[in-house]
Amino acid sequence: MIAQVVVDVAAKQTDRLFEYLVPHILENDVQVGSRVVVPFGKSRKVQGFVISLVDETDYEGQLKELLMIVDELPPLTPELVDLSAWLSQYIFSYRITILKTMLPSVLRANYRKILVPLVKDDLEVRQLFGEKQEIDLAEIDDQDSTIIASINRLLRVDKIKIEYLVESRAKVKEISEITAVKSSGELRVELEKLRANAHQQQKLLNFLITEPKLPLSQTELEQQLAISGATIKVAADKGWLTRSKAEVYRRPITTQTNKNRNDLVLLPEQVQALEQITTSVNADTATTFLLEGVTGSGKTEVYLHAIANTLDEGKTALMLVPEISLTPQMVRQVQARFGDAVAVLHSGLSEGEKYDEWRRIRRNEAKVVVGARSAIFAPLQNLGLIIIDEEHESSYKQDDTPRYHARDVAFWRSDYNKATLVLGSATPSLESRARASKNVYQLLTLTKRTNQQSLPTVKILDLKEAKFAGEQFDLTQELVDAIKTRVQRKEQTILLLNRRGFSSFMLCRSCGFVLKCPNCDISLTYHKSTNQMKCHYCGHTEAVPTSCPNCHSDEIRFYGTGTQKIEEELGKLIPQARILRMDVDTTRKKGSYERILNAFGRNEADILLGTQMIAKGLDFSNVTLVGVINADTALSFPDFRSAEKTFQLLTQVSGRAGRAALKGSVLVQTYNPEHYAIVLAQSQDYERFYHQEMQVRHQGNYPPYFFTSLISVSSKNEQNAAKEAFIIKRKLMRELNGRVLILGPTPSAVSKIKQHYFYQILVKYKREPELNAFLHEIQDAAQTQKKYGLNIYIDREPDKFM
Ligand SMILES: Nc1ncnc2c1ncn2[C@@H]1O[C@H](COP(=O)(O)OP(=O)(O)OP(=O)(O)O)[C@@H](O)[C@H]1O
Ligand SMILES: [Zn+2]
Ligand SMILES: [Zn+2]
Structure with a gap:
């Protein structure tokens, strides 16, 4: 039998299958998806994954044997193996990179090089090793030239050798478990034989006689009876009980369970959506539904019912949420409903927890998976339903x-x-x-809020006209007054500070003018290195203006402000308000999102002030006011999706207000009160926004009318990067005969990251079968370019333009 293996070496030359003979003793164990260790090159050993098993080979030479199979159960299912083949082609990635992304990080190999002696009675060898049996090469100080010289000398004369170790970091947690072996009658006899002062042993025997609930973990038993480990050892020696190793899972703890609202009666729209979903699940059709439901329309409840139905059908379900730490409420609801059948996967878990949750899925013990982006690779079998909540979120890419x-x-x-x-x-x-x-997806709509109320009213505050509170130009008097009222009424406020595109563009404080590219109609970005304004689509540059080109006022500034500054300002303006701040600084520690959100949920603060992370998914009944401090930053970000993102953000954050009995209202501060993204967010009219934005995209030849791919070239030498980018562009134009639209090359907005300059080309196309092959070619060529310090990567349907 021959195993075809993808090896753990991410490079162009190794991005293919290598064949190994399967030794007879391993033939029964090896499977498609097995993780194996194989010899590679002259004397290396590497980890790999079995992609297929065949009987014959075209290889002329002698195949090497694979060395070992690492896990009992192959970590990859045949489905994931197939998926990796498609995905690696689709997104221009090495297959091994995809395979490693699919698995918990502890399944990545640790490679170690160690020195071992080949002769014992040699003075120099003994000097080097001392008492040790082996030396890890990583621990040798490479500055120490005498040691290095000695090692090289010994290697040359074969007195020592280098061994390559492949170690798995995946450790299973085990506990010691107690089982009784004697009957209670026999134990009573033992009890009578004991010395009167052997209290601990008496306690243990009495417990074993009366307590039938075994096996029990040793730690638990020790704690429960307040006895020592030594007592248990004595008992084991006397043959009263046996101890055995048992595997336990490290489960992420959920701090609190939601009240289980199984009793909610679904509203007619929810019923209708659910019916279509369950019909499709039950009929095994690969239908995609788009569930478009206004904020607070009870989408979650539809998901939960759909999952329940899927489980009833004997199938499994996978649910993605944008960022678990931001949506603890959702996770808790799923856990409350489905208990131990749920596995949770996200970046907040420890490596051990992630591995154990993953194993529960792989062993078919968990039937429902909730997780962030990478949970889409969960090795669920018999999958019946996949849900992607907040499907527009960019964190899915x-x-x-x-x-x-x-x-x-x-x-x-x-x-x-x-x-x-x-x-x-x-x-x-x-x-x-x-x-x-186009009926590629089936549209399901929820148009009403579950609380029978209308959506919150949204008022736009024009910052060009408004009166500011305090000395800063951040908070209007009207917003501050509205917050004060809520504080007095003991209602809560959510305040959003939009940080996207922070401080990188120029805005006139007198007239709201934003400096834009004359060719592309998107805002110019400030490049610190050259002290210029640049368009990162077409490359147009101009000087940083000192006065507003529109109204000639000298109030034109870089735009931006921080949460901390706002917090201080609010503290001065409304001293009695209790404020919780949520941003990158306050959420660095594990579990801090949840702590802040729980505190807010318990009404321990009047105001939750934060960046984008507070905009979505939150369901707090006491929030009646949402304030948006600056709607404009996203709008001026140089990205054709900026109107869409602004609309989404404003609609989502507005949706946090008035979700229960109390009516909600929203105040949006902006310099662009007439912009369609803001006007339509005011009416929270997604459908109208969609139609209008489609026209804009049509005119600009942008998605969804065109597909896009971004080619990035980077180098330490700016000229080399630019030159290569132009070469690629010329090739593209020649080979594809002008059927594609090409923007750039231009330096990226933040063009110098980690000492590298970036140039990018955006390719827009309709249907271009040849483009794919061409892009693969570019990427293959890139491997040879690497020698010259050039890096090229391709991003299919990019979400971010640097
Ligand atoms: N049928 C129902 N009857 C009464 N209340 C319901 C019903 N369905 C859901 N709810 C409640 O309505 C509230 C809003 O629901 P949910 O959070 O699912 O909205 P959503 O559509 O996900 O909104 P968003 O997009 O804003 O996150 C929740 O508190 C939920 O418990
Ligand atoms: Zn431009
Ligand atoms: Zn102006």
């Missing part, structure tokens, strides 16, 4: 290699498993909504 979008993966898995896919949002991405228009 990984912005580093491998640049996959969880939605694309979900689509593939849905198709493979004949599973139903539900994309839910109050503000769907334009791409998804457009597909629903």
Whole structure:
């Protein structure tokens, strides 16, 4: 038998299958998806994954044997193996990179090089090793030239050698478990034999006689009876009980369980949506639904019912949420409903917890998975339903290699498993909504809030006209007054400070003018290195203005402000208000999101002030006011999606107000009160926004009318990067005969990251079968360019333009 293996070496030359003979004794254990250790090159050993098992090979030479199989149960299912083949091609990534992304990080190998002696009775060898049997090369000080010289000398004469170790970091947690072996009658006899002062042993015997609930963990038993480990050892020696090792899972603890609201009667719209979803699940159709439901319309309840139905059908369900730490409420609801059947996967867990949750899934013990982006690779079998909540969220796209979008993966898995896919949002991405228009997706709508109330009223405050409170130009008097009223009424306020595109563009405080590119109509970004304003789409540059080109006022400034500054200001303006601040600084520690949100939920603060992270998913009944301090930053960000993102953000954050009995209202401060994204967010009219934005995209030849791919070239030498980018552009124009639209090359907005200059080309195309092959070619060529310090990567459907 021959195993075809992808090895753990991420490089162009190794991005293919290597064949190994399977030794006879391993033939029964090796499977597609097994993790193995194989010899590689002259004397290396590396980890790899079995992709297929075949009987014959075309290889002329002698195949090497694979050395070992690491796990009892293969970590990859055949489905994931297939998925990796498709995904690596689709997003221009190495297959091994994808495979490693699919698995918990503890399954990544640790490679160690160690020195071992080959002769014992040698003075120099003994000097080097002392008492040790081996030396880890990583522990040798490479500055110590005498040691290095000695090692090299000994290696040359074969007195020592280097061994390569592949170690798995995956450790299973085990506990010692107690089982009784004697009957209670026999134990009573033992009890009588004991010395009168052997209190601990008496206690233990009495327990064993009366307590039938065994096996029990040794630690628990020791704690419960207040006895020592020595007593248990004595008991084991006397043959009263046996101790055995048992595996336990490290489970992430949830701090509190929600009241289980199983008793809610679904509203007619919810029933209708649910019916269509369950019909599809029960009929094993790979239908994709877009569940477009206004904020507070009870999408979660539809998900929970759909999951329950899927489980009843004997299938499993996978639910993605944007960022688990931001949506603890959602996770708790799923756990409250499905208990131990739920596994949770997200970045806040320890490595051990992640590994154990993952194993519960792999062993088919967990039937429901809730997690952030990478949970889309959960090794669930018999998948019946995939849900992506807040499907428009950009966190579903990984912005580093491998640049996959969880939605694309979900689509593939849905198709493979004949599973139903539900994309839910109050503000769907334009791409998804457009597909629903073309009946690629089935549209389901929830138009009403569950509390029978209308959506909160939104008022726009024009910052060009407004009266500011205090000395700063951040908070208007009207917003401050509104907050004061809420504080007096003991109602709560959520305040959003929009940090996107922070401080990188120029805004006139007198007239609201934003400095834009004359060619592209998107804002110019400040480049500190050159002290210039640059368009990072077309490359246009101009000087930093000293007065407003529109109204000639000298009040034109870089725009931006921080949460901390706002907190201080609020403290002065409304001293009696209790403020919770949520931003990158206050949420660094594990569990801090949850702590802040729980405190707010317990009414321990009047104001929750934060960045984008507070905008979505939160369901607090006492919040009656939402304030947006600056709606404009997102709008001026140089990105064709900025209107969409602004609309989404404003609609989502507005949706946090008035979700229960109390009516909510929203105040939005802006310099652009006439901008359609803001005007339509005011009426929270997604459908009208969608139609209007589609026209804009149509005119600009942007998605969803065009597909996009971003090619980035980076180098330490700015000229080299630029030159290579232009070469690629010329090739593209020649080979694709002008059927694609090309923007750039331009330096990226933050063009110098980690001492590297970045140039990017945005390719827009309709249907271009040849482009894919061409992009693969560019990337293959990039491997040779690496020698010259050039790096090239390709981002399919980029979400961020640096
Ligand atoms: N059928 C129902 N009857 C009464 N209350 C309901 C019903 N369904 C859901 N709810 C309640 O309505 C509130 C809002 O629901 P949910 O959080 O699911 O909204 P959502 O659509 O996810 O909103 P958002 O997009 O803003 O997150 C919740 O408190 C939920 O418990
Ligand atoms: Zn431009
Ligand atoms: Zn001006």
